[in-house]
Amino acid sequence: MTKLRLAIVGAGPAGIYAADILLKAERKFDVSIDLFEQLPAPYGLVRYGVAPDHPRIKGIITALRDVLDRGDIRLFGNVRFGEDITLEDLKKHYNAVIFATGAIRDTALDIPGVDAVASYGAADYVSWFDGHPDVPREWPLDAESVGVLGNGNVALDVARMLAKHAEDLLVTEVPENVYEGLKASRVTDVHVFGRRGPAQVKFTPLELRELGELRDVDMVVYDEDFDYDEASKDAVASNKQVMVIDRVLQSWRKRDSVNNAGGTASRRLHLHFWARPVEVRKDEDGRVAALVYERTQPDGQGGAIGTGELREVPMQALYRAIGYFGSPLPGVPFDKKHGVIPNREGQVLAKDSNQRVPGIYATGWIKRGPVGLIGHTKSDAMETVRHIINDQGSWWQPEDPSEDSIPALLEERGVKWTDLEGWHRLDEHEIALGAPQERARVKVVPREEMVRVSRGE
Numbered sequence: 027m028t029k030l031r032l033a034i035v036g037a038g039p040a041g042i043y044a045a046d047i048l049l050k051a052e053r054k055f056d057v058s059i060d061l062f063e064q065l066p067a068p069y070g071l072v073r074y075g076v077a078p079d080h081p082r083i084k085g086i087i088t089a090l091r092d093v094l095d096r097g098d099i100r101l102f103g104n105v106r107f108g109e110d111i112t113l114e115d116l117k118k119h120y121n122a123v124i125f126a127t128g129a130i131r132d133t134a135l136d137i138p139g140v141d142a143v144a145s146y147g148a149a150d151y152v153s154w155f156d157g158h159p160d161v162p163r164e165w166p167l168d169a170e171s172v173g174v175l176g177n178g179n180v181a182l183d184v185a186r187m188l189a190k191h192a193e194d195l196l197v198t199e200v201p202e203n204v205y206e207g208l209k210a211s212r213v214t215d216v217h218v219f220g221r222r223g224p225a226q227v228k229f230t231p232l233e234l235r236e237l238g239e240l241r242d243v244d245m246v247v248y249d250e251d252f253d254y255d256e257a258s259k260d261a262v263a264s265n266k267q268v269m270v271i272d273r274v275l276q277s278w279r280k281r282d283s284v285n286n287a288g289g290t291a292s293r294r295l296h297l298h299f300w301a302r303p304v305e306v307r308k309d310e311d312g313r314v315a316a317l318v319y320e321r322t323q324p325d326g327q328g329g330a331i332g333t334g335e336l337r338e339v340p341m342q343a344l345y346r347a348i349g350y351f352g353s354p355l356p357g358v359p360f361d362k363k364h365g366v367i368p369n370r371e372g373q374v375l376a377k378d379s380n381q382r383v384p385g386i387y388a389t390g391w392i393k394r395g396p397v398g399l400i401g402h403t404k405s406d407a408m409e410t411v412r413h414i415i416n417d418q419g420s421w422w423q424p425e426d427p428s429e430d431s432i433p434a435l436l437e438e439r440g441v442k443w444t445d446l447e448g449w450h451r452l453d454e455h456e457i458a459l460g461a462p463q464e465r466a467r468v469k470v471v472p473r474e475e476m477v478r479v480s481r482g483e
Contacts, residue, residue, distance in 0.1 A: 028055040028418070031427045033116045033123040035107045035355075037063035038070020039090060040390025041126035044407040046093045053415050059099045060120075060432060062111060065159065066104040066444045066476040067452060068094065070128055074156045077183045078198040079190070079236075094446055102432065103444035104477055108356035110441045111432075119431050121421035122385045122414055125355060125367055125374075129391040133349040133365075135175070139306030140346075143313040144169060148176070148184045148347035155187050155208075157201035159473035164203070167211035169342035173317045175303055176347035177220030178228040182237060184347050189216045189243045189295045199460065199467040215294050217339055219301040221322060222330045224251060224275050225258035227299075231270040237295060238278060244291040245278045251299040252279065255324040298339075302332060306344060316340045350396035359383065367392050372410030373417070384420040387413065448480030455479045 034041045045059045067073060072086050094101065105111055116123045132147030153161045174185045192208035220227060238245050261268045300322045307316040316338050322330035351365035359377040361368045367388040368375045374386040389410040390403055436443050459468035470476050
């Protein structure tokens with residue numbers, strides 16, 4: 027019987043789902059799958075892109091763990107594609123590869139002053155508070171007034187993790203250095219800006235509700251933002267999600283804290299709608315001093331147009347949460363404009379000719395851009411996997427498809443890779459670190475320590 031030796035680069039939900047779907051699919055050949063991950067631990071953005079106070083979303087990890095723990099997928103962690111293993115290596119040892127590397131950079135925002143000191147991409151802050159091993163251990167939280175640009179779930183995650191009191195995170199897996207950093211934060215006001223209105227936001231009701239449940243944080247919304255046009259009224263009436271979001275926001279309008287009228291909390295979280303960022307003002311030291319925004323208005327179709335009215339909100343730090351962007355991979359076609367690998371239904375295309383590149387596939391955010399939730403990731407993987415099965419005639423013909431070839435290659439190159447057993451060791455170690463304080467776990471942050479614990483050294 028023919029055998030498909032498949033490499034998957036990226037061990038987040040996209041990569042693990044693709045492996046699972048292929049193993050369960052109807053096919054006329056055997057399958058052997060190796061999963062390569064540049065971090066010493068699996069799960070990608072579920073481990074390193076979801077705020078630590080989101081245990082419900084973390085539940086996805088249980089499903090991913092079940093797939094890996096079946097034992098029919100090999101995991102090679104702490105292996106960097108393009109450095110420790112190359113596309114040429116994969117062609118030599120596999121029939122095909124799926125890239126499931128996600129998107130971890132921030133989309134650029136082209137406005138004057140965006141390069142100011144203390145103007146940050148949200149992705150870097152998220153990586154810090156999630157204990158990503160490859161970012162600095164400290165994060166400057168010396169600003170009292172902070173702005174967050176964006177109206178998606180990442181913007182609300184960032185706003186919540188800026189406004190929330192550090193001690194309220196102690197029940198979570200927040201890393202020790204992050205807890206200490208947040209404890210020293212000087213923030214009093216967090217301002218979230220969205221270009222469109224309350225009926226056009228991209229976040230989910232759950233994320234919004236959680237903001238209103240923060241201890242000692244007043245929610246501030248502004249009456250002028252709720253003068254709905256017909257398109258907004260229709261959206262509230264016809265879409266259950268928009269209806270729930272509207273209900274939550276309307277309930278906040280009735281609170282004492284609204285419009286700064288007599289709130290008692292030590293911190294405030296302001297939601298500004300109809301606000302298009304125009305310029306970041308700097309002080310004499312080149313630091314963020316204020317955000318200038320243009321007041322927008324409905325265009326009648328659910329979008330927004332400028333009014334010409336400029337407003338300014340003083341602040342000392344700014345976070346851009348306007349979307350993630352993919353990163354190029356050595357030797358793999360890349361669309362610089364959209365931050366994805368060019369593809370047709372997951373079959374990778376040559377950049378200039380749009381011709382199919384045999385043996386190379388994509389799934390997840392690197393395939394379609396950083397949109398959609400976990401459900402989309404599954405249907406995405408199914409589409410890609412279907413093509414791999416049907417493309418048997420154009421698979422690579424590897425010189426050495428043996429199972430032993432990859433461990434031997436990594437050994438020869440001095441790569442300290444981690445495997446599934448090693449992840450179990452690290453997982454148990456983190457849970458044990460949290461146990462004395464009755465915490466879910468305490469994440470190990472330094473890469474060297476993660477590798478040492480995983481390898482039992």
